[in-house]
Every structure is written in C-alpha cells, then in structure tokens.
Amino acid sequence: MSSAAPLFASLIRKLRLLAPTLNEEDEDALLALPHRLEHVRARSYLVREGTIPDECCLLIEGYAARSKLAFDGGRQIVSFHIAGDILDIQHLFLERADHDIQAITDAAILWISKAELRKLVLRRPAISVALWRDSLIDASIFREWVLNVGRRDARTRIAHMLCEFIARCEAVGLGTPQRMNLPFSQEEIADATGLTPVHVNRMLRELSEEGLITRSGRALEVQNWDRFQRVAGFNQAYLHAAAA
Amino acid sequence: MSSAAPLFASLIRKLRLLAPTLNEEDEDALLALPHRLEHVRARSYLVREGTIPDECCLLIEGYAARSKLAFDGGRQIVSFHIAGDILDIQHLFLERADHDIQAITDAAILWISKAELRKLVLRRPAISVALWRDSLIDASIFREWVLNVGRRDARTRIAHMLCEFIARCEAVGLGTPQRMNLPFSQEEIADATGLTPVHVNRMLRELSEEGLITRSGRALEVQNWDRFQRVAGFNQAYLHAAAA
DNA sequence: CGCGCGCTTGATCGATCTCAAAGGTGGTGG
DNA sequence: CCACCACCTTTGAGATCGATCAAGCGCGCG
Structure with a gap:
C-alpha cells in the first residue's frame, strides 16, 4: 500500500465497478503512476479550450463542470462532475481540449501524467476496458443531454x-x-x-x-x-x- | 487480400487516420473478423433502444442517424452518420443500447461480431487506440450538439x-x-x-x-x-x- | 393518373427571454 | 463584532422567437 492509496481510492472503486476483472496488480500499477495533488478554489479553470494538456485530471473532492462557449458569448455546460470522476479521459487520445473544465466549488484535483497513463493503458487491458467504458458512459450522458436540451x-x-x-x-x-x-x-x-x-x-x-x-x-x-x-x-x- | 477487403476499405482508411501506427497485421486481423453484409431500406432500424446487440454495425453505404425518444413522444436525433462511420462502437463495452440507430436512406451495413471485435481490441493496441479515439471524437461531437441545441x-x-x-x-x-x-x-x-x-x-x-x-x-x-x-x-x- | 409524403406558407399563440430593480446571504477586512 | 461588498436569488412587465394549427402545393412513385 503506497501513500498514494487514499488519493486513488475513489478512482479504483469506480474502475472496479466498470471492469470486474481489475486485479491487485492493476491497482498497484495505478498507484505507481506519477501524480500531483492540487487544491483549487471555486471557479478555477482546470483545462482551457484550445490548450494541449499533458496531464489528465481526477476530481478527488468537490464539484466541477465542463463547458463550451458559443460565438455570441453564451455558455453551455455539457456535464457536471462529482468526487471520483475522471474529468478529461478524452485527453488521453485527443491532443487539443475542445472545451473548458472548471471547478464549481473549492476542489481537490489529482493530476496524472497523460503519457504515463497512456503507457499503462496499453499494458493493462483491465484498466483499458474500465477507462474506455467510463468514456463511453460519458458519451451516453452527453446524448441524454442533447435530448434534454433539445426536446x-x-x-x-x-x-x-x-x-x-x-x-x-x-x-x-x-x-x-x-x-x-x-x-x-x-x-x-x-x-x-x-x-x-x-x-x-x-x-x-x-x-x-x-x-x-x-x-x-x-x-x-x-x-x-x-x-x-x-x-x-x-x-x-x-x-x-x-x-x- | 481477402474478399472482405472492399467492405473494410473505408473503415481501414479511417482507422489509419486515427492511429498512424496501424500496420498490415492489424489490417489483416480486421479483415479476418467474422462479418455479414446487409442491405437495408430507408427508415429501417438497425438497433433499438433497450436491446442488447451482439454485433457492432459499420455503415458502408448510405446515411444513418442515432436518436432518442422523450417521454412525450418527441424525437431527438443525436448524430448523423455517413459511409465509413462506425455506428455503435459503444456496444463494444456497454451491454444495453441507450438509443435507436436508424438508416435514413437505403444503406449497406456491415455487421461485425461484438465478442470477436472485443477480443481483437484487447490483442492489438493500434486498433484499440484507433477505435477509442473514434469514440472520443463521437463524444466531442455530442458535446458540440449540446451547445448547438442549448445555446x-x-x-x-x-x-x-x-x-x-x-x-x-x-x-x-x-x-x-x-x-x-x-x-x-x-x-x-x-x-x-x-x-x-x-x-x-x-x-x-x-x-x-x-x-x-x-x-x-x-x-x-x-x-x-x-x-x-x-x-x-x-x-x-x-x-x-x-x-x- | 392518382396517391402520399414532404415542402411551403399564413395566422395566431405561448413559452421563454430581456430588461430592470429590489432583497438575501455569506465572506472578508476593519 | 460590525459593516461592507460581491454574488446570488427573487419578482414584475413587456417583448420575441419559435410552436401550433391549418391549408394548399408539388413531385416522385406505383
């Protein structure tokens, strides 16, 4: 058990749900990832549209939202997030951020090297499946939001x-x-x-x-x-x- | 070159764009997948919400849309698709369809065994990355649609x-x-x-x-x-x- | 030739927006 | 401990965008 365990606890709980084949080796590999904890104030931006992040962020504590801006200045929030959520798994395989990610309360963020996580994912299928499923559920929620806002x-x-x-x-x-x-x-x-x-x-x-x-x-x-x-x-x- | 090559041509072109490391072995593995070609009429449903598909579908020819129904009967299309698009990569890792997939013109569909594709993906990282990226871009488009309808x-x-x-x-x-x-x-x-x-x-x-x-x-x-x-x-x- | 579906247009209605202003509330510093 | 400030919530009145209702049109297909 490394000292990183408490930080990764909510992530690991979630990934176990997403991929029941996730085993202890997978969990140890996650805990061994280079990471960095940051406390941010309400309304801080974690990622800005158009930038190329080299870390992925995990919400440990607090609440966050992802949003896009229309040309006329209108803002559309596209998802809400709670403790344990991965905020930008999409940056694992997409270079440039296509939206903003923002804390909506004071929050604790775990930053994980994108390159390292990418290596890990290619090495450990269970982690890959869990994260992939997470991103597919993300997409399912976006579809429901299109319906919600549209109809x-x-x-x-x-x-x-x-x-x-x-x-x-x-x-x-x-x-x-x-x-x-x-x-x-x-x-x-x-x-x-x-x-x-x-x-x-x-x-x-x-x-x-x-x-x-x-x-x-x-x-x-x-x-x-x-x-x-x-x-x-x-x-x-x-x-x-x-x-x- | 198997006789499946023409059917997979547009898919392989797309995957090469998504993952430049995709090599000939990967392509051969794709061509070796069990598959089935179907011609459908405009307005046919390919997947119905609530069902558990055991194949993934690829649009070879024609146009398709994915949609959801609101309780009051209102219909919201959540995406359009053109030849070469994978219509339901999400079913690779999500059991139950959360929306309908429908041909909007006469169309040619390539059905691929979900179980076999899943095996392939775990074996061949380049294919995994390509398909994952495709699903992430899918999600990015949904986000833009939320903004479009919302703002x-x-x-x-x-x-x-x-x-x-x-x-x-x-x-x-x-x-x-x-x-x-x-x-x-x-x-x-x-x-x-x-x-x-x-x-x-x-x-x-x-x-x-x-x-x-x-x-x-x-x-x-x-x-x-x-x-x-x-x-x-x-x-x-x-x-x-x-x-x- | 006729039928059906999709396109077009007009008139009216209503949900939501805009503009405006007042009232709360919590946090911060004096 | 109080006072102030920023931000959030609440409410009203009037305007507007898009919905609804209704009817005719036209084209492709059987």
Missing part, C-alpha cells in the same frame, strides 16, 4: 438535470433524494439546461409550489423520488449502472 | 448542423460545399436541431434569401463557405481532424 420543456429539463445529479451523487454516497446539497448556482443550472437564470428561478419555484421539491439555500429535498423522476421523464438506463 | 438560435443552429455535415462529407469525398446532396428531410433536420419542421423550413428559406445557400430539392450549394461557417459559428476543432 424537453424548461420545467422537465431542470427536473431531469436534478434527477441525474441526485442519482449520481446517491450512487457514491454524496447525498440522497431526501437530503441533497446542490453545489451550483441557478446561473449554472441555466447554463446546463440552455435556459436563463431568471427562468430557472421561476421553474424551481413552480416545482416547489407543486410540492415536488423543498429548497432552502442550496439544500434540496425531493418529497417523492418516484414521482419526481416521472415528472422529469428520468430513466437511469443511460447511466449504464455507473450509478450502481 | 444557438434556430438559424445559427441549422447552419451549424449543415456545416458539420458538409465538413464531414467533404473529408471523405462525399461532396463539397459547392455540391452537396442532403440525404435528410426537413423533419429530420428538425429532430436534430430541436426545432419544428415548419420552423426549419422558414429558416432554410431565410438562409436562401440571404444568399448564403441555394437549394433545389435535396441538393444544396453553399455560396461562400467561409462566410457560411462564420454565420454558423462553426469551428472544425471539435471534429479533431476526423475530417482530415
């Missing part, structure tokens, strides 16, 4: 985004439908759903008034999880039991 | 979708901005952009009236490719030179 009305859209976030947090023990802490501002919810902050505010109020959720500050309680999922048209299948 | 107005959104399609077709010799054949109906453009067919029609007219494009039937001519890309806010970077 659902504002209320449903926000509810769906909340459902996904709750389901993913619950899967790793970061909350329950009855006791969630939303890390993001209404502006960030707006950027994720393709709405304006003003309208997000109104829709959240509507959801509250209908008795679907209770808010106080950034605490969120879902009264009836089944009903809320139905209202949101939420079906976990697209998470491919990443929430398991 | 661009109808006109820009349609223009952007056209730009992407043109750029990808041009990259494999299926057309030029000056001479494109759009395979999809306005309803399909609507399903891809999160708009209604009526509004797509109006926006296309507007783009014509502004002299940006000329349409006749499903033929499309872009008058000034640079200007059109600017109007669309289109920047190829997110295609990661898949269009190269």
Whole structure:
C-alpha cells in the first residue's frame, strides 16, 4: 500500500465497478503512476479550450463542470462532475481540449501524467476496458443531454438535470433524494439546461409550489423520488449502472 | 487480400487516420473478423433502444442517424452518420443500447461480431487506440450538439448542423460545399436541431434569401463557405481532424 | 393518373427571454 | 463584532422567437 492509496481510492472503486476483472496488480500499477495533488478554489479553470494538456485530471473532492462557449458569448455546460470522476479521459487520445473544465466549488484535483497513463493503458487491458467504458458512459450522458436540451420543456429539463445529479451523487454516497446539497448556482443550472437564470428561478419555484421539491439555500429535498423522476421523464438506463 | 477487403476499405482508411501506427497485421486481423453484409431500406432500424446487440454495425453505404425518444413522444436525433462511420462502437463495452440507430436512406451495413471485435481490441493496441479515439471524437461531437441545441438560435443552429455535415462529407469525398446532396428531410433536420419542421423550413428559406445557400430539392450549394461557417459559428476543432 | 409524403406558407399563440430593480446571504477586512 | 461588498436569488412587465394549427402545393412513385 503506497501513500498514494487514499488519493486513488475513489478512482479504483469506480474502475472496479466498470471492469470486474481489475486485479491487485492493476491497482498497484495505478498507484505507481506519477501524480500531483492540487487544491483549487471555486471557479478555477482546470483545462482551457484550445490548450494541449499533458496531464489528465481526477476530481478527488468537490464539484466541477465542463463547458463550451458559443460565438455570441453564451455558455453551455455539457456535464457536471462529482468526487471520483475522471474529468478529461478524452485527453488521453485527443491532443487539443475542445472545451473548458472548471471547478464549481473549492476542489481537490489529482493530476496524472497523460503519457504515463497512456503507457499503462496499453499494458493493462483491465484498466483499458474500465477507462474506455467510463468514456463511453460519458458519451451516453452527453446524448441524454442533447435530448434534454433539445426536446424537453424548461420545467422537465431542470427536473431531469436534478434527477441525474441526485442519482449520481446517491450512487457514491454524496447525498440522497431526501437530503441533497446542490453545489451550483441557478446561473449554472441555466447554463446546463440552455435556459436563463431568471427562468430557472421561476421553474424551481413552480416545482416547489407543486410540492415536488423543498429548497432552502442550496439544500434540496425531493418529497417523492418516484414521482419526481416521472415528472422529469428520468430513466437511469443511460447511466449504464455507473450509478450502481 | 481477402474478399472482405472492399467492405473494410473505408473503415481501414479511417482507422489509419486515427492511429498512424496501424500496420498490415492489424489490417489483416480486421479483415479476418467474422462479418455479414446487409442491405437495408430507408427508415429501417438497425438497433433499438433497450436491446442488447451482439454485433457492432459499420455503415458502408448510405446515411444513418442515432436518436432518442422523450417521454412525450418527441424525437431527438443525436448524430448523423455517413459511409465509413462506425455506428455503435459503444456496444463494444456497454451491454444495453441507450438509443435507436436508424438508416435514413437505403444503406449497406456491415455487421461485425461484438465478442470477436472485443477480443481483437484487447490483442492489438493500434486498433484499440484507433477505435477509442473514434469514440472520443463521437463524444466531442455530442458535446458540440449540446451547445448547438442549448445555446444557438434556430438559424445559427441549422447552419451549424449543415456545416458539420458538409465538413464531414467533404473529408471523405462525399461532396463539397459547392455540391452537396442532403440525404435528410426537413423533419429530420428538425429532430436534430430541436426545432419544428415548419420552423426549419422558414429558416432554410431565410438562409436562401440571404444568399448564403441555394437549394433545389435535396441538393444544396453553399455560396461562400467561409462566410457560411462564420454565420454558423462553426469551428472544425471539435471534429479533431476526423475530417482530415 | 392518382396517391402520399414532404415542402411551403399564413395566422395566431405561448413559452421563454430581456430588461430592470429590489432583497438575501455569506465572506472578508476593519 | 460590525459593516461592507460581491454574488446570488427573487419578482414584475413587456417583448420575441419559435410552436401550433391549418391549408394548399408539388413531385416522385406505383
């Protein structure tokens, strides 16, 4: 057991879920990777669009988002991330970042050499499968977001985004439908759903008034999880039991 | 050279671009894969959401789309595909299909055993890297689509979708901005952009009236490719030179 | 020749945006 | 401990973009 173990704990837990054949040798190989821990403040950028990162980043603590900018300055968040998530596995095989990665709360980041990780992946099939599956689930979530933003009305859209976030947090023990802490501002919810902050505010109020959720500050309680999922048209299948 | 060579030609061309280390042994291994050619009519489903496919499909000829349904029946196309594209690399490592795959014109499909391809990928790193990169580029395109539907107005959104399609077709010799054949109906453009067919029609007219494009039937001519890309806010970077 | 599907256009409606301003809240420094 | 500041939330009024409803048109195909 190296001293790196605690840092890699959440990653290894996740990879074991993704590839059951992952064994101790694989885990030791991961722990042996050159790495670097960094604590960043809310709103720091971890990766900027257009740059060529030479490290991959892993979110150890806190929350993060990936986003793109439209020409007119509009911002679209394309995914949210929670502790244990790999933020940019895509840079393992794509040179140039096509979007920004940003901490949305204070966060702890583990930076891992891209070159070393790439070598490891080619040497150890179980790690390769686990990381590949992770990136495929990433893509599945993007597809659901295209549907969410493209075809659902504002209320449903926000509810769906909340459902996904709750389901993913619950899967790793970061909350329950009855006791969630939303890390993001209404502006960030707006950027994720393709709405304006003003309208997000109104829709959240509507959801509250209908008795679907209770808010106080950034605490969120879902009264009836089944009903809320139905209202949101939420079906976990697209998470491919990443929430398991 | 096996008789399978012509069927695999476009795939191998693509994989060589994605992983320059791909060698002749790799290519032979691909050609040796068990496979099956199928001709399907426009609108056939190749994969249905919720099923567990045991083959991966490769588009040899024609055009295809991947789509998801919302609870209320709304349909969202999440990507378009052209000859040479791998339609469902995700099923290599994800059991259950999370969306539909559908031919939008008559098409020729090459079905490849998922189990065999999986074995091959674990044995041959160059193929693994190529396919992984392909799936990462897929994901990058989804991210751009989230931005497209979430943050661009109808006109820009349609223009952007056209730009992407043109750029990808041009990259494999299926057309030029000056001479494109759009395979999809306005309803399909609507399903891809999160708009209604009526509004797509109006926006296309507007783009014509502004002299940006000329349409006749499903033929499309872009008058000034640079200007059109600017109007669309289109920047190829997110295609990661898949269009190269 | 006729049928069906996709395209086109008009009129009206409504969801969401925009603009504007006031009220909270937590963190920081004096 | 208080005061201030930055940022976030909330609410109202009016404008707008795109949806909806409805009808005719045209072309390709059987």
